[in-house]
Amino acid sequence: MKKDIHPTNYRLVAFKDMSNEEVFITKSCADTKDNIEIDGVEYPLIKMEISSSSHPFYTGKQKLIDTAGRIDKFKSKYAKRAN
Incomplete structure (x- = not known):
């Protein structure tokens, strides 16, 4: 090494x-x-957006995203340009 x-x-x-x-x-x-500060001891803090305690792979839970609503909103927004 x-x-x-x-x-x-x-x-x-x-x-x-x-x-x-x-x-x-x-x-x-x-x-x-x-x-x-945790239990009277001060630690440097690093903020994370996701970890094993919140990731769907580890928790087995998924957040339901309203994709149908998003698709409909997209189509109605750009329908005028398609014609």
Whole structure:
């Protein structure tokens, strides 16, 4: 292995899933300017849009998206241009 290519500044960091407000604490070397206090201890905070606690593959739940409404809205919006 090559020497001195891996980061050495690993520390405990809080990762927060913004879709369901769940927080994970693990070691990371990612930089962040935000902080969060958990049980009286302050951790650097990294905000995530999705994690294993909210991803449909892991939860088995899917969000129902109104695709029919979107398609109808698209067709009615651009129907004038097609003629």
